[in-house]
Amino acid sequence: MVAIIVSLSEPKFSSLLLDRFLAIIESQNINTLIIFTKSDLGNNKPYYDYLSQNFNCLLINNKDKDFDWNKIKDNFRNKLTVFTGQTGVGKTSTLNNLLNKNEKTNEISKSLGRGKHTTRVIEIFCEQDIRIIDTPGFSSLEINLSKLELAHSFFDFKEWSKKCKFSTCIHYKEIDCEVKRKYQINILLKSRYENYIKMLLEAKD
Structure with missing residues (x-):
């Protein structure tokens, strides 16, 4: 499964970038999960929009101390999940909260309005029956499809x-x-x- 991590704010949500991700992944018939982060900072409408189109979606806030991460772990059990997404959307923060890790994260660059690269290598993290691959983020995406x-x-x-x-x-x-x-x-x-x-x-x- 590929989990596409997108933020509702900082960096600003881009439906075009999300749909580019989806087109590439769906062309390979791979299951997808869209994780919308930073629900405390932005309008949650994109989450409900994609939910209405029957996408598998989660809405999370990585800074919420009371968020029940156990309730969403079932989405990741007994499968290998690749985390992908734009730089700064919270891939590593989500991984840390989900698997009780302490991997390094960076703040968003206020001047550029986008994330700074934190994850520089592809790495797999495991917890019992959950396996997640964290990947470096990026800011643009090209599609090589007819x-x-x-x-x-x-x-x-x-x-x-x-x-x-x-x-x-x-x-x-x-x-x-x-x-x-x-x-x-x-x-x-x-x-x-x-x-x-x-x-x-x-x-x-």
């Missing part, structure tokens, strides 16, 4: 696309597209479809 591969990678498009007129529909300018129809009637999250179109225009033919 337009059709990208269209097939969005898990929420897959069932709807069966009703598209064309089997090769990429949900852009085609007629009788079920995905576009879901977007128009607000069943598909507006930002998710618009992020998809941005990635589609960047993708290979």
